[in-house]
């Protein structure tokens with residue numbers, strides 16, 4: 137079969153990799169580089185992701201693909217330390233002792249948090265799908281646990297849309313992330329960057345005879361005589377990995393809108409670190425970014441020769457004006473960093489960086505096969521309750537499997 141794939145992120149590349157041995161594959165990608173959310177900058181002699189990335193010990197499909205692509209021996213496990221920035225102070229929050237010392241929560245609040253962590257796995261999530269997360273926390277754990285613990289987390293993940301997020305999403309996340317040791321969570325990273333993962337997928341597609349067209353946005357998709365015409369080329373079938381509402385603009389089926397948010401990530405390099413060795417610092421205080429993610433407090437700085445920091449923010453609608461300048465100015469004044477200490481900075485913006493898991497979200501998840509074409513990506517069931525590399529790898533393989541099971545055109 138001649139198959140056209142829209143989107144060269146993980147989902148599209150994995151689907152192309154899986155189908156290329158038996159089919160004639162052409163993948164279209166708008167950007168001049170592959171990888172989508174997992175694309176990287178090439179700075180000096182290293183690669184660094186446009187958006188911070190790490191993987192989790194539960195990412196089985198991802199690791200199986202790493203094994204197949206010969207990347208497994210480059211996977212390293214490191215402590216992913218976290219903390220909160222509250223009232224101008226950095227509080228590490230990794231060990232039980234650090235949590236006990238965190239002054240923004242009372243002992244009773246901490247007891248409530250412990251209770252939530254222990255019971256999250258047993259809670260009926262379907263019943264909570266239509267309950268807002270903030271309402272659930274306020275009713276069950278009180279105002280202070282919400283403002284001092286969950287609100288900064290929700291803000292760093294969903295920005296202004298945090299009040300729409302469902303309690304089912306929040307409790308799924310609590311249940312997943314409670315699998316941590318007394319020292320905190322261990323997270324994975326490919327030495328040299330996830331760029332090598334994208335690179336290996338691209339090489340695999342090429343070696344299996346597939347075609348990857350960069351800087352080639354798909355602008356029209358039309359159903360014709362049992363097949364599809366896309367950008368004036370005929371295909372037996374099409375896989376779209378872009379948001380369903382985007383595909384609809386180009387002629388795709390009309391489906392319920394998936395609520396999406398954009399991400400803006402300012403990456404900067406400097407010669408020292410300023411977050412007390414913490415990898416992931418959630419901002420409780422108001423700032424133009426929800427988290428400060430110091431990559432070189434996770435991976436050793438000597439692999440880069442400079443400290444690398446992400447200032448991360450999510451937004452809905454148009455990107456706030458001069459966000460990069462505001463982020464940089466706030467970071468410099470808050471952490472007492474001189475502008476001349478920052479050797480470079482770059483802003484990455486993705487208007488469709490991930491779904492917002494609003495109340496009732498589960499009913500919006502589309503099937504893989506839709507009115508004669510196929511859809512998979514961040515909106516697929518494999519990416520609930522959180523979109524991830526793992527979820528997109530599984531979505532890519534799942535859609536390839538659907539096409540195999542459907543047989544010929």
Ligand SMILES: Cc1cc2nc3c(=O)[nH]c(=O)nc-3n(C[C@H](O)[C@H](O)[C@H](O)COP(=O)(O)OP(=O)(O)OC[C@H]3O[C@@H](n4cnc5c(N)ncnc54)[C@H](O)[C@@H]3O)c2cc1C
Pocket residue numbers: 142143144145146147148164165166167170171172173174187188189190191352353354355377378382399401486488489490512513514523524525526527528
């Ligand atoms: C800020 C951020 C941090 C993240 N951190 C982590 C993490 O730590 N761990 C983890 O596991 N996951 C993380 N993720 C999630 C992970 O990166 C994504 O789930 C995954 O990369 C999504 O891949 P995808 O192919 O489904 O979608 P995308 O990466 O969005 O790929 C879609 C592709 O389609 C292209 N496209 C759009 N329109 C068209 C068109 N008309 N024609 C052709 N091409 C088009 C886009 O340019 C894009 O390349 C993070 C994501 C973000 C944004």
